[in-house]
Amino acid sequence: MARTTSLSGFTEWLPEERLVELHVLDTLREVFERHGFASIESRAVETIDTLLQKGEIDKEIYAVSRLQEEAGRDARLALHFDLTVPFARYVVENAGHLDFPFRRYQIQKVWRGERPQDGRYREFTQADIDLVGDGALPFRSDVEIGVVMAKALEALPIGDFMLRVNNRKLSEGFYRSIGVTDTTAVLRAIDKLEKIGAEKVSEELVSSGAATPEQAQQALQLAAIRATDTSFVPAVSALLGEKQADELLEAGLAELEEVVAELNKRVPGRVTADLSIARGLDYYTGTVYETVLLGHESLGSICSGGRYESLASKGRRSFPGVGLSIGVTRLVSRILAEGGLSASRKVPAAVFVALRSDADWGAAQDVADALRTRGINVEVALQAEKFGKQIRHADRRGIPYVWFTEGDGAHEVKDIRSGDQTSADPQSWVPAAQDLLPRIVESATD
Template sequence: MARKASLSGFPEWLPNERLVELHVQDTLRRTFELHGFSNIETRAVETVGQLLRKGEIDKEVYGLSRLQAEEGEAAGTDPNALALHFDLTVPFARYVVENAGHLAFPFRRYQIQKVWRGERPQDGRFREFTQADIDVVGDGALPFRYDVELALVIADALGSLPIGEFTVRVNNRKLAEGFYRGLGLEDTAAVLRSVDKLEKIGPDKVAELLISETGATEDQARAALALASIRTADTSFAEQVRALGVQHELLDEGLAELTEVIEAASRRAPGTVVADLSIARGLDYYTGTVYETVLVGHEKLGSICSGGRYESLASKGNRVFPGVGLSIGVSRLVSRLLADGGLQASRDVPTAVLVALNDDDSWYQAQDVATALRARGIAVEVAAKAEKFGKQIRYADRRGIPFVWFTTAEGTHEVKDIRSGDQVAADPQSWTPPAEDLQPGITTS
């Protein structure tokens, strides 16, 4: 289990834990690339104006300034001041606009980077953490089928990790907004923000918020909560929505889109992707499909993966770049896996072989052995001192290195598996450890 960080909200993994994190990242990277997503990396800082232009989250943004600011430098409240990015979607939108002339659309990208968010640290929530994002962005238009595809990609990506059962919960903002308008509630953004708090504060408190902050009547609040209570693993949600008796053109459009997502998911990932009409997503830039993913049995941890459709987050004059994307909270996921002992590395170091020294003069000969092994992709360390072989073996054991290499006085070579005690003749030009020992393995408890 990870040590408690000396600076709250800024986790630092031990080597064994870091190997687990890298395994998660590598698995996601392979899956994303199998689905045709290209990797990019954006800068860590954006202007305050860029970060805050879609949604009011200024309390969570870390401003960036020098301790001794020079005259004329922007202050934290200036839209031109610099701040650390709080997610990867807003920087990606800026990246698309600035590089549109060099990108082929629809543009498919994935990004695995650190982000910073000034929220209260707690279980699974950090101030510095890693996210893994995928997005598809179009130029002027983006076919809805990408909304369907992303639900399937994320189910594939998370299904490749030994994290147990998970549920991708999907809703549609058009469905929700059309329903609210059909009720006579025009401030749909405020209603969505209230409904987004449903799991945190419960239906009674949300009803109070709807009445006090959006001007809803008790009947309207009751209807909004009735919509949020609908959850199905098939397309029967549409009938339940219709049974509530609300009509609106935007509602019809949202129902059709969500039905298409759930129909496809029920064939490709049955039971994994469900329609959940309580999902709202508080950020203002989402316009259609929205996703949230939870670990079954760990729902209190919150969403480990979320995102949605946006039509105008990225724009340049009359040119718009609609997109759909999802973000996996890698640090949140890893912290849970480590806390539960669900994943652990088979050893703490990448080293598979320690080349032992007969005497100090044999160090250069040992380096020749190490070079031959490394040329074939085997991670090797050379002992620093010609201590008794027993001490060199104990050093390897403490480090978690499975094999120790010996060169005899006659110039022949032997390798010892210190776990079993087996020692056999070996050739530096051809010997290879078993495949499971070539690199640290990630195992489930």
């Protein structure tokens, strides 16, 4: 992990690290598919116009152009910086071929030209799930997406995590109820709470004229409400006091109550109502999610998203959706660096077939093929060397078994961890079940 990369912000894993990443990606895919989500991939490039529609992110974009491009001939292109904007474009473009409601997962690289720093990459993998409707999408989708993602995260070797949930309607409805008109300005200020603190947020709200000192105070009090159950509902009512609740607030409270109650039931201990969560991006309209990895709070949110009523639209037809996105590279990096986890070996092979002489290569491949028919991954030596050297070859890679064929054609297999060597039949021998594939294990301490 202390390797330097030749391009800052662009991480490349060693084969044994890649096995950990593959385990994470395979696990996510399995959980997503188990819940009916279909895979798609979008192209890596979008037109710059498409990307810029979604806000002030031009500093982060990597533009793409052919070296030999004739000026003005091609559309101005850039690498996508997330998977939500491309997905919205994909849905609109293929609406006639898709069945709604549409559940999709998408696991791809994204690129951001940000300054590389701890946990920030210029190229990284995201894993997204979204549920999108045509015209309408039942609120229940917000619950489903949270449950599926919580189950996916539970299946990963990452330890304890907590989904922090809020609802934009709740916050905005509350601000309305206390007489705020520019609710967006208040949401944006509250979004900075963790970064700049309550005092600065209050100052900003008051000096910009978005809120009176009293309103700022109440917005901050709302943001301070946290509950692992639905007790936030009476807490909000108490805070509101005599004031009339705006109907947006009522709607938001009811939605958040359902999300928290259902998640508590289906994935107990994984959800906190946290009324400070705002999510900077403007397109969220209801439920908003962040996820904290307990003990690794400095990582920031490892999985975020929410409900959007109008991210995608085609003329008067709109496609409301709800989605969540995991930053996989950051997570894998943390697993490797601090989680103490690694792959049990560096290669897929469970067996290394040694060579007595170079002329035995074909016979050794026959042995390997017999093992392979039973799903065993096998590597065959490329050349005959001293057996000690061939065993070291296997040992360096963590391959647990070395296969020998004697001069008389008898077969033996050696467990090089224990040194046990027994006779074996290529037509029937199988390794111990836990040795079949590389596993994710606690790393040996350095």
